[in-house]
Amino acid sequence: MNSSIADNIARVRAQIQAACQAAGRAPDSVQLLAVSKTWGPDAVRQAYAAGQTAFGENYIQEAVDKITALRDLPLQWHCIGPIQSNKTRWVAEHFDWVHSVDRLKIAQRLSEQRPPELPPLQVCIQVNIDGGENKSGVSPQELPALAQAVAALPRLQLRGLMTIPEPAETEAQMRAVHAQAQALFEALRQQGLPLDTLSMGMSADMAAAIAEGSTMVRVGTAIFGQR
Numbered sequence: 001m002n003s004s005i006a007d008n009i010a011r012v013r014a015q016i017q018a019a020c021q022a023a024g025r026a027p028d029s030v031q032l033l034a035v036s037k038t039w040g041p042d043a044v045r046q047a048y049a050a051g052q053t054a055f056g057e058n059y060i061q062e063a064v065d066k067i068t069a070l071r072d073l074p075l076q077w078h079c080i081g082p083i084q085s086n087k088t089r090w091v092a093e094h095f096d097w098v099h100s101v102d103r104l105k106i107a108q109r110l111s112e113q114r115p116p117e118l119p120p121l122q123v124c125i126q127v128n129i130d131g132g133e134n135k136s137g138v139s140p141q142e143l144p145a146l147a148q149a150v151a152a153l154p155r156l157q158l159r160g161l162m163t164i165p166e167p168a169e170t171e172a173q174m175r176a177v178h179a180q181a182q183a184l185f186e187a188l189r190q191q192g193l194p195l196d197t198l199s200m201g202m203s204a205d206m207a208a209a210i211a212e213g214s215t216m217v218r219v220g221t222a223i224f225g226q227r
């Protein structure tokens, strides 16, 4: 019953390919981010051995320990969890990407604290796409101003948007929410921002997200197992 991490990755990649094909999209137009939160360095090493190089983490302290323990591998680390002001330095010093920027103050601190010897931090703005209460993310109304301000920060490179929609019952509902995110993304591109990343879709809504233009899906449980 325990399938290996390598088998799981192969299966998820096949699902991504099938979803791309169904949507008439190129099979390499969607990147897989393996969400390794709560799993230790050994699990990440197994995933790397199966060809996976991009990993997502939610808990910053846990992630920094793991990133440090895996310095010998050429991995790309994505912060996908909420960021408090007192943790921005750790994020700026250890991660390659951040998907969860949702206010200017955090973005400014990340830009100021990004070490000069590292490339710019790659950033997505998290959008509260369905207005869920108690949820992180900037509102769609506030997004354009925040995106322009973040794009102007010297040590960040704004790449796109990230969403975490509420679970929906039907495929049509999932697609409708993802389509809203895609429309916001396109509107920002129309305003001249050179964005290329739409981080949306998890295990349960991957196909719907890919049908609506996702370029990066974030998958944890289907790769590493139940947390």
Ligand SMILES: *Cc1c(COP(=O)(O)O)cnc(C)c1O
Residues within 6 Å of the ligand: 035, 037, 058, 080, 081, 164, 202, 203, 218, 219, 220, 221, 222
């Ligand atoms: C945990 C998490 C995921 C992965 O969720 P799974 O259900 O384990 O696939 C994706 N995105 C974010 C922001 C997460 O916190």
